[in-house]
Amino acid sequence: MTGPAATDPWDARDAGDPSGRLTVGERVVVRYRLPQGSEAGATDVLGMLRSRDEQDLVVDSPFGQVRIPRRDVVAAKDVPPPPARSGPAHTRIGIADLELLMAKGWVATEQSGLGSWLLRSAPRFTGRANSALPVGDPTLPLERAVDFVENWYRQRDQKPMFQVPGPVGFDPADDEVGAHLLSRGYAAGVGQSRGEHVRVMTAPLAALPALTEQSPPVTGDARLQPEWLMAYGESRTTVPGITERVLTGSRGQLFMSVRDEGSGRLAGIARMAIHPGWAGIFGLWVHPEHRRGGIATALVSAVAMAAKDNNMPSVYLQVSGDNTGAIAFWEELGFSRHHDYTYLAPADA
Ligand SMILES: CC(C)(COP(=O)(O)OP(=O)(O)OC[C@H]1O[C@@H](n2cnc3c(N)ncnc32)[C@H](O)[C@@H]1OP(=O)(O)O)[C@@H](O)C(=O)NCCC(=O)NCCS
Numbered sequence: 001m002t003g004p005a006a007t008d009p010w011d012a013r014d015a016g017d018p019s020g021r022l023t024v025g026e027r028v029v030v031r032y033r034l035p036q037g038s039e040a041g042a043t044d045v046l047g048m049l050r051s052r053d054e055q056d057l058v059v060d061s062p063f064g065q066v067r068i069p070r071r072d073v074v075a076a077k078d079v080p081p082p083p084a085r086s087g088p089a090h091t092r093i094g095i096a097d098l099e100l101l102m103a104k105g106w107v108a109t110e111q112s113g114l115g116s117w118l119l120r121s122a123p124r125f126t127g128r129a130n131s132a133l134p135v136g137d138p139t140l141p142l143e144r145a146v147d148f149v150e151n152w153y154r155q156r157d158q159k160p161m162f163q164v165p166g167p168v169g170f171d172p173a174d175d176e177v178g179a180h181l182l183s184r185g186y187a188a189g190v191g192q193s194r195g196e197h198v199r200v201m202t203a204p205l206a207a208l209p210a211l212t213e214q215s216p217p218v219t220g221d222a223r224l225q226p227e228w229l230m231a232y233g234e235s236r237t238t239v240p241g242i243t244e245r246v247l248t249g250s251r252g253q254l255f256m257s258v259r260d261e262g263s264g265r266l267a268g269i270a271r272m273a274i275h276p277g278w279a280g281i282f283g284l285w286v287h288p289e290h291r292r293g294g295i296a297t298a299l300v301s302a303v304a305m306a307a308k309d310n311n312m313p314s315v316y317l318q319v320s321g322d323n324t325g326a327i328a329f330w331e332e333l334g335f336s337r338h339h340d341y342t343y344l345a346p347a348d349a
Pocket of ligand 1: 235283284285286287290291292293294295296297298317318319320323324325326328329330332
């Protein structure tokens with residue numbers, strides 16, 4: 001791969017102060033010195049970083065809230081969500097945790113929380129960025145939580161839409177939120193032909209093919225270039241001003257591309273989102289004239305290379321259940337289905 005290396009964004013900040021690398025709201029591990037005279041010299045705490053000011057970090061740990069003077073921090077980093085089951089890292093993450101992680105890879109222009117539910121708006125650009133993600137506890141009874149979401153979208157002149165995740169092939173009627181929405185006159189499968197679910201697929205980094213001498217050269221750029229955006233616009237409808245903000249809205253992202261030497265134009269693109277322990281692939285597209293020539297494989301190999309450099313052992317993506325060609329491609333590369341989601345919106349929307 002040519003171009004700038006994928007820098008690990010939380011390693012680049014505040015080089016002298018490890019606590020400066022942490023992200024508020026993320027799961028973190030912090031090693032810090034104990035007061036003089038303590039039996040152990042230092043200890044570790046694992047939990048969610050609640051806040052950070054000039055002096056202290058506050059971490060919500062399973063044993064309560066811990067306030068740590070920043071000058072005592074020896075080492076610190078963001079870490080992936082905890083495992084929900086046994087197995088390799090790309091399968092053991094829970095559905096809600098992976099959904100919340102993926103939401104950080106595709107950040108809407110306006111976001112709000114309702115407990116752990118996420119409300120997102122990015123006018124007319126993608127279902128994901130214009131839907132509520134109802135995972136975890138909304139801190140209100142379900143009916144009132146849905147009222148709240150409907151009102152939030154009404155205030156923005158938008159129809160409410162919910163992105164409801166569940167196990168592979170799930171029936172939304174078997175999901176608590178899904179069943180409630182159906183009882184309120186919502187329909188499932190909105191925006192997908194034949195009402196297919198969207199598949200969330202994951203793979204271990206180790207399974208992905210490496211770049212070879214035969215691979216077309218891939219360029220990686222931390223900035224969104226107009227040329228990349230133009231190619232992206234060939235693959236889907238974009239909304240000037242909104243699309244750019246969503247594409248660049250994550251904490252870290254890389255824009256990969258392969259150039260067609262003949263025409264000089266980009267023949268294939270992909271966007272990589274960077275998370276603790278995970279890489280996400282978005283917007284993979286190869287110009288129809290250049291398909292089945294290994295360009296998409298090279299783009300994914302370049303993502304894998306950047307993920308390896310940044311210590312991200314797992315990779316995720318989302319693909320519409322009716323996109324049979326792309327599903328065959330991802331399966332060929334070693335991805336398997338982690339879970340599904342579907343959109344529910346009022347039937348008259
Ligand atoms: C899916 C897509 C990215 C594949 O790009 P590509 O450059 O043609 O893929 P590759 O040449 O690297 O394919 C590698 C292998 O994947 C499989 N594959 C790729 N496209 C396939 C298809 N349409 N049907 C079945 N298998 C396919 C094949 O096994 C292929 O190897 P082969 O050509 O030797 O048989 C391309 O078809 C595309 O841009 N589609 C539209 C956008 C899209 O759906 N993106 C994915 C969103 S999740």
